[in-house]
Amino acid sequence: GAVVSQHPSWVICKSGTSVKIECRSLDFQATTMFWYRQFPKQSLMLMATSNEGSKATYEQGVEKDKFLINHASLTLSTLTVTSAHPEDSSFYICSARDIEDEKLFFGSGTQLSVL
Amino acid sequence: AQSVSQHNHHVILSEAASLELGCNYSYGGTVNLFWYVQYPGQHLQLLLKYFSGDPLVKGIKGFEAEFIKSKFSFNLRKPSVQWSDTAEYFCAVNGLNTDKLIFGTGTRLQVFP
Numbered sequence: 001g002a003v004v005s006q007h008p009s010w011v012i013c014k015s016g017t018s019v020k021i022e023c024r025s026l027d028f029q030a031t032t033m034f035w036y037r038q039f040p041k042q043s044l045m046l047m048a049t050s051n052e053g054s055k056a057t058y059e060q061g062v063e064k065d066k067f068l069i070n071h072a073s074l075t076l077s078t079l080t081v082t083s084a085h086p087e088d089s090s091f092y093i094c095s096a097r098d099i100e101d102e103k104l105f106f107g108s109g110t111q112l113s114v115l
Numbered sequence: 116a117q118s119v120s121q122h123n124h125h126v127i128l129s130e131a132a133s134l135e136l137g138c139n140y141s142y143g144g145t146v147n148l149f150w151y152v153q154y155p156g157q158h159l160q161l162l163l164k165y166f167s168g169d170p171l172v173k174g175i176k177g178f179e180a181e182f183i184k185s186k187f188s189f190n191l192r193k194p195s196v197q198w199s200d201t202a203e204y205f206c207a208v209n210g211l212n213t214d215k216l217i218f219g220t221g222t223r224l225q226v227f228p
Contacts, residue, residue, distance in 0.1 A: 004158065032214065043119070044205070044218040059215075093159070097214070104216075106151075106159035 002028050004096050006107030013084055014115055021079045021110045023094030028105075029074035030096035035067075038091040038109075047092075050077040074099070084114040117142045119206050121219035128196050128226050136191040136222050138180075138206035148189040149207040149216070150180055159205065165189065176200070196226045 003026040013019050023033055031052045036044040048069050049057045056069035066088075068080040077096075081088055094107040120139045128134060140146065150162040163174025170182040180191045189206060206219040 034214070034216075036218075041124070041220060043220050044216075046215055046217075049214060095159075104161070108158050 002026075002098060002103070002105045004094065004105045004107040006094050006110055008110060009108060010111040010113075012113045012115065015085055016083055018080055018082045019084055019112060021081075021092055021094070021112075023077045023079070023096065023107050025075045025096040025098075025105070028096075028098045028100065030077075031074060031099050032097045033071060033077040034095045034097075034104075035069065035077075035079050036093045036095070038093065044093060047079075081112065084112070086114045088112065089114045117208075117217050119208055119217050119219035121204075121206055121222050123222045124220070125223045126225070128224070130198055130226055130228050131195050132226075134191070134193040134196045134200070134224070136204055136206075136224070138189045138191065138219060140187050140189065140206075140208045140217075142187075142208055142210065142217070145211050146208050147211065148180075148182060149209075150174065150178070150189070150191050151205040151207060151218075153203045153205070155202065162191070162204070196224075198226050198228050200224060201226045 005024045007022045033050040035047045038044045047062045050069045050071040052071045058064045071077040093109040118141045122137045148165040151159045152162045153159045163172050165172045165182045173179045178193050182189050203221050205221045207216045209216045
């Protein structure tokens with residue numbers, strides 16, 4: 001089946017540094033990718049919708065200057081957490097919509113810990 | 116406000132027991148409903164979905180879910196669970212013309228042999 005590769009699977013960083021998370025669709029193309037955040041024992045919350053070749057659409061309350069999203073190709077979207085702080089520690093998951101059949105596939109997630 | 120509630124946070128069953136996981140949603144308008152499963156160490160994957168038609172939906176691995184519009188519910192069922200069903204289960208909803216999926220908090224299912 002279709003695979004979405006998300007990298008890294010976990011990352012620990014110092015407060016104030018930036019972290020980039022990659023989301024790749026390995027065997028299909030995706031004009032639309034989604035970024036979610038999940039805090040412990042809470043729902044996956046949609047942060048933004050990433051559209052290839054255009055600006056991402058952010059959900060209410062999500063700072064676009066803090067969570068930079070780039071969707072430069074049909075198989076890659078990146079999320080950069082800029083100037084990370086401990087409250088940004090969370091589990092981040094991406095998903096990609098197959099351009100052919102519009103099915104949605106999820107990455108395995110990235111656990112971010114900011115010290 | 117749009118939301119999805121999964122009341123069972125952690126369910127423990129023996130093999131061959133029957134399973135029902137609750138899912139209730141709050142959403143204005145017509146909805147699409149989903150159940151996703153995440154096996155240990157693996158990606159979220161679609162278990163089944165309801166868009167329209169027969170409210171009883173059958174998914175993979177013997178799972179089914181019933182959409183009851185009057186109760187705003189989409190409960191997941193399986194008559195006889197297996198150890199391999201141990202996973203986290205997420206209910207989700209979206210509106211007809213939006214990509215935005217709203218997830219429940221998930222239910223962790225543990226099945227013991």
